[in-house]
Amino acid sequence: MRLPWFLLLLSGLAQAAPPLPDIEGWQDYQAGRWQQARDRFQRAAADGNRVAAFNLAIMHWRGESVPVNRDKAIHWLRVAADRHLPQAQYALGLLYENGDGVPRSQPQATHWFMRAALQGHRVAQLDLGTQYYLGRGVKQDLRMAAYWYQQAAEQGDAGAQYLIASMYEHGDGISQDLESAIRWYARAGVQGDVAASLKAIALARRISPSPSP
Incomplete structure (x- = not known):
C-alpha cells in the first residue's frame, strides 16, 4: 500500500502533499500567505535550495497563489530531483509511472525510484521492489525485488x-x-x-x- 510524500494515488496523481518545512517561506505558507511564500521559495530555489524548488513545484501543481501550471511544477520538481532531494525523485518516478504531465515511461519511473531508494526513501524502496518483481522498466529480478522489499x-x-x-x-x-x-x-x-x-x-x-x- 502506497503512502507517498508528494502525491497520493487515487485516480492517477491527484493530491499534492504539503510542502517540506524548515525553509524560508514555510511559515508564510502555513499562514496562507501564499504569494509571500512563493516569492521566498522562488528566491531560495534560484540560490540552489532544493527544498524550496520542491515547494514551488507543489504550489504550481496545486495552483496556490498562481494558476495551476503542471509544466512549471514539473520543471521545479526536476530541479529538486536533480539536486538529490529524495522526495522529489520519488514524486518524479510516480509521474512517469502514471504518465501524469510527462510521457508514461516505466524505465524512467524505475530510474527515479532507484535514485530515491538509494537515499533511503522507504516508499521508493517498496515501489522499486515491485518494479523488479514485475519486470516493469527493468528486467525482472526476484533477487533484487527481495532486496528492496x-x-x-x-x-x-x-x-x-x-x-x-x-x-x-x-x-x-x-x-x-x-x-x-x-x-x-x-x-x-x-x-x-x-x-x-x-x-x-x-x-x-x-x-x-x-x-x-
Whole structure:
C-alpha cells in the first residue's frame, strides 16, 4: 500500500502533499500567505535550495497563489530531483509511472525510484521492489525485488514486511526460510495487517504442530 510524500494515488496523481518545512517561506505558507511564500521559495530555489524548488513545484501543481501550471511544477520538481532531494525523485518516478504531465515511461519511473531508494526513501524502496518483481522498466529480478522489499520492511513499511515474508515463505528470489517469514508476517501483523497475523500463526503451526492428544 502506497503512502507517498508528494502525491497520493487515487485516480492517477491527484493530491499534492504539503510542502517540506524548515525553509524560508514555510511559515508564510502555513499562514496562507501564499504569494509571500512563493516569492521566498522562488528566491531560495534560484540560490540552489532544493527544498524550496520542491515547494514551488507543489504550489504550481496545486495552483496556490498562481494558476495551476503542471509544466512549471514539473520543471521545479526536476530541479529538486536533480539536486538529490529524495522526495522529489520519488514524486518524479510516480509521474512517469502514471504518465501524469510527462510521457508514461516505466524505465524512467524505475530510474527515479532507484535514485530515491538509494537515499533511503522507504516508499521508493517498496515501489522499486515491485518494479523488479514485475519486470516493469527493468528486467525482472526476484533477487533484487527481495532486496528492496527487505530494505523497506526494515524501515517499518507494513506492506513490504508482508511481501518479504511471502518471498521467504515461498523461496522467491531468496532462500526459503519459514522462521524469517513468520517474523516478518508477525511484524506486519503488529501494525494492523490481520492477514499477516493469520499467516504468521499458520506458518508457526506448520513448523511446530500441536501434539496429538
